[in-house]
Amino acid sequence: xxxxxxxxxxxxxxxxxxxxxxxxxxxxxxxxxxxxxxxxxxxxxxxxxxxxxxxxxxxxxxxxxxxxxxxxxxxxxxxxxxxxxxxxxxxxxxxxxxxxxxxxxxxxxxxxxxxxxxxxxxxxxxxxxxxxxxxxxxxxxxxxxxxxxxxxxxxxxxxxxxxxxxxxxxxxxxxxxxxxxxxxxxxxxxxxxxxxxxxxxxxxxxxxxxxxxxxxxxxxxxxxxxxxxxxxxxxxxxxxxxxxxxxxxxxxxxxxxxxxxxxxxxxxxxxxxxxxxxxxxxxxxxxxxxxxxxxxxxxxxxxxxxxxxxxxxxxxxxxxxxxxxxxxxxxxxxxxxxxxxxxxxxxxxxxxxxxxxxxxxxxxxxxxxxxxxxxxxxxxxxxxxxxxxxxxxxxxxxxxxxxxxxxxxxxxxxxxxxxxxxxxxxxxxxxxxxxxxxxxxxxxxxxxxxxxxxxxxxxxxxxxxxxxxxxxxxxxxxxxxxxxxxxxxxxxxxxxxxxxxxxxxxxxxxxxxxxxxxxxxxxxxxxxxxxxxxxxxxxxxxxxxxxxxxxxxxxxxxxxxxxxxxxxxxxxxxxxxxxxxxxxxxxxxxxxxxxxxxxxxxxxxxxxxxxxxxxxxxxxxxxxxxxxxxxxxxxxxxxxxxxxxxxxxxxxxxxxxxxxxxxxxxxxxxxxxxxxxxxxxxxxxxxxxxxxxxxxxxxxxxxxxxxxxxxxxxxxxxxxxxxx
Numbered sequence: 107x108x109x110x111x112x113x114x115x116x117x118x119x120x121x122x123x124x125x126x127x128x129x130x131x132x133x134x135x136x137x138x139x140x141x142x143x144x145x146x147x148x149x150x151x152x153x154x155x156x157x158x159x160x161x162x163x164x165x166x167x168x169x170x171x172x173x174x175x176x177x178x179x180x181x182x183x184x185x186x187x188x189x190x191x192x193x194x195x196x197x198x199x200x201x202x203x204x205x206x207x208x209x210x211x212x213x214x215x216x217x218x219x220x221x222x223x224x225x226x227x228x229x230x231x232x233x234x235x236x237x238x239x240x241x242x243x244x245x246x247x248x249x250x251x252x253x254x255x256x257x258x259x260x261x262x263x264x265x266x267x268x269x270x271x272x273x274x275x276x277x278x279x280x281x282x283x284x285x286x287x288x289x290x291x292x293x294x295x296x297x298x299x300x301x302x303x304x305x306x307x308x309x310x311x312x313x314x315x316x317x318x319x320x321x322x323x324x325x326x327x328x329x330x331x332x333x334x335x336x337x338x339x340x341x342x343x344x345x346x347x348x349x350x351x352x353x354x355x356x357x358x359x360x361x362x363x364x365x366x367x368x369x370x371x372x373x374x375x376x377x378x379x380x381x382x383x384x385x386x387x388x389x390x391x392x393x394x395x396x397x398x399x400x401x402x403x404x405x406x407x408x409x410x411x412x413x414x415x416x417x418x419x420x421x422x423x424x425x426x427x428x429x430x431x432x433x434x435x436x437x438x439x440x441x442x443x444x445x446x447x448x449x450x451x452x453x454x455x456x457x458x459x460x461x462x463x464x465x466x467x468x469x470x471x472x473x474x475x476x477x478x479x480x481x482x483x484x485x486x487x488x489x490x491x492x493x494x495x496x497x498x499x500x501x502x503x504x505x506x507x508x509x510x511x512x513x514x515x516x517x518x519x520x521x522x523x524x525x526x527x528x529x530x531x532x533x534x535x536x537x538x539x540x541x542x543x544x545x546x547x548x549x550x551x552x553x554x555x556x557x558x559x560x561x562x563x564x565x566x567x568x569x570x571x572x573x574x575x576x577x578x579x580x581x582x583x584x585x586x587x588x589x590x591x592x593x594x595x596x597x598x599x600x601x602x603x604x605x606x607x608x609x610x611x612x613x614x615x616x617x618x619x620x621x622x623x624x625x626x627x628x629x630x631x632x633x634x635x636x637x638x639x640x641x642x643x644x645x646x647x648x649x650x651x652x653x654x655x656x657x658x659x660x661x662x663x664x665x666x667x668x669x670x671x672x673x674x675x676x677x678x679x680x681x682x683x684x685x686x687x688x689x690x691x692x693x694x695x696x697x698x699x700x701x702x703x704x705x706x707x708x709x710x711x712x713x714x715x716x717x718x719x720x721x722x723x724x725x726x727x728x729x730x731x732x733x734x735x736x737x738x739x740x741x742x743x744x745x746x747x748x749x750x751x752x753x754x755x756x757x758x759x760x761x762x763x764x765x766x767x768x769x770x771x772x773x774x775x776x777x778x779x780x781x782x783x784x785x786x787x788x789x790x791x792x793x794x795x796x797x798x799x800x801x802x803x804x805x806x807x808x809x810x811x812x813x814x815x816x817x818x819x820x821x822x823x824x825x826x827x828x829x830x
């Protein structure tokens with residue numbers, strides 16, 4: 107936040123206090139104090155009503171009060187327009203405005219933490235699960251819906267999630283804490299915030315470290331009969347037993363709920379410089395399509411982000427922001443399988459190990475020109491240059507003997523660079539009108555340059571009312587994995603292109619006191635969606651006959667489909683009783699359809715047509731606790747592959763309702779000690795993701811087997827602040 111923008115907001119508050127006309131005819135003091143401030147939409151500090159996007163700001167106090175344990179929960183519980191299922195394993199996807207892409211690993215959102223882009227190089231994914239960012243140190247989360255490539259480039263198709271951690275003044279001293287989902291997980295953590303003067307320059311540091319460990323619960327998986335292996339004429343093996351029964355599942359397993367992750371995040375400020383860092387080692391389960399039942403398929407992710415930023419107001423007109431960054435990660439994925447197509451030795455149990463690493467190092471400079479010296483007409487420009495590298499290797503071993511079955515395939519060793527340049531013009535010719543227009547050009551050596559424009563207009567046609575209209579475009583570049591990884595059953599793609607998206611939206615917002623009512627409509631169209639193409643037997647044989655492969659391939663990444671979505675967002679939120687009662691309701695309805703290469707269109711699988719949340723909290727007089735309740739609802743969702751598997755009727759997961767009640771407060775008689783107690787319950791039995799082998803419809807199987815979920819949970823947490 108620049109000093110000039112801070113002064114503008116402070117002046118507006120002061121005017122509301124001292125000026126009767128401001129209180130009577132303009133926005134009143136209570137409304138100003140409850141106005142959210144965002145920076146991610148335009149890379150300048152502005153109120154939510156001025157931003158060229160639909161946005162939600164979730165504060166750190168709300169995260170604590172409502173018992174939020176992860177970024178995914180924060181977006182599901184408290185944001186407008188975003189939806190997520192229960193994170194069983196590491197695969198439940200995050201969607202927005204009715205678009206959820208199964209198997210995308212959150213790569214259609216751009217995640218920024220203290221100015222550093224978190225999405226990885228090799229897979230393009232971001233991490234929203236437990237321990238991705240320690241929650242206690244989060245100051246606020248900005249949720250910017252809609253395409254954001256105009257300033258950020260690739261991945262910002264569904265939105266930009268900007269996480270800002272706390273400063274020392276809000277997070278001072280040493281804190282220790284522990285939180286546990288009773289019988290299933292534990293999370294101890296420690297944090298520190300402090301400041302000092304170094305040679306007359308103020309310096310401050312904030313940091314938090316934590317260790318998350320989850321070992322349950324054990325979930326029941328329905329039995330699935332996968333059939334007979336045509337190569338051996340025997341039932342498929344889905345266990346380590348030497349003779350298969352063809353049956354997968356049929357028992358309890360904790361394979362999708364075992365995880366552990368140490369992580370750390372922090373930043374150091376010294377004058378005009380800021381060094382932020384984030385590190386994580388996450389050992390997480392994965393939902394592989396076919397693995398031996400009750401054997402742990404998992405991945406170990408190591409991530410390091412370092413960001414050195416500089417910001418200064420060089421002249422009354424010119425401000426400069428610049429940063430140099432490093433985003434390095436590696437991953438080792440281990441899958442145990444006896445399934446013949448994925449295990450080349452039909453006598454063995456195979457341990458498939460895929461090892462990858464990706465590194466991005468770059469610099470970005472963003473000058474801005476405040477031509478009138480009052481924020482009414484500002485030009486922002488930027489250049490982002492990055493060097494990238496990615497490597498991978500795939501090995502297959504005999505799980506019992508350790509002997510190599512298939513060595514060193516899927517080799518990737520690629521280096522390149524990318525360049526982005528952007529410009530944005532904002533203009534507020536009067537207090538009731540604001541305009542925003544910009545564009546970005548991205549160069550990537552794998553495809554033609556991509557242009558991402560945005561135009562937006564804000565009009566305040568009456569007191570405390572705002573009308574917005576926005577058009578924007580975005581893209582997602584293929585990840586290094588999609589572009590370069592291959593093995594015998596997965597040939598390299600041919601001329602893979604970036605996914606493209608465009609969106610138009612309009613909204614109307616009315617504020618009265620500390621209350622806000624918003625309604626908006628939107629439409630989005632995505633093209634060149636990247637997904638696996640499954641070869642038919644004839645196509646696979648032809649592929650070999652043409653000399654393109656030694657073995658008949660199973661699948662290949664291609665640009666296959668397009669997605670359209672139209673719908674509405676609605677929200678009502680505010681405070682009453684001098685702020686003691688805080689509440690909000692958010693609802694999104696959307697019709698999202700997938701257009702496949704054959705020309706037919708179906709509803710987008712795993713995506714709800716209606717979803718939303720409602721929350722309320724009340725601050726009781728001390729020593730009584732704060733009481734908060736949140737309800738999250740989703741309409742019925744079509745199961746993964748629901749429209750291609752042949753089941754009739756089409757399999758849907760029923761509508762669900764999640765409820766969480768949280769009590770927070772100080773422990774009586776112990777200075778500095780506070781507690782958090784939360785109880786969770788859901789009506790859902792399953793997520794709409796396939797579990798085990800695909801089966802054809804039959805009298806025995808009238809619907810597919812789906813991933814089960816945890817129905818209830820009790821979470822207890824304690825925090826001790828030294829010298830409170």
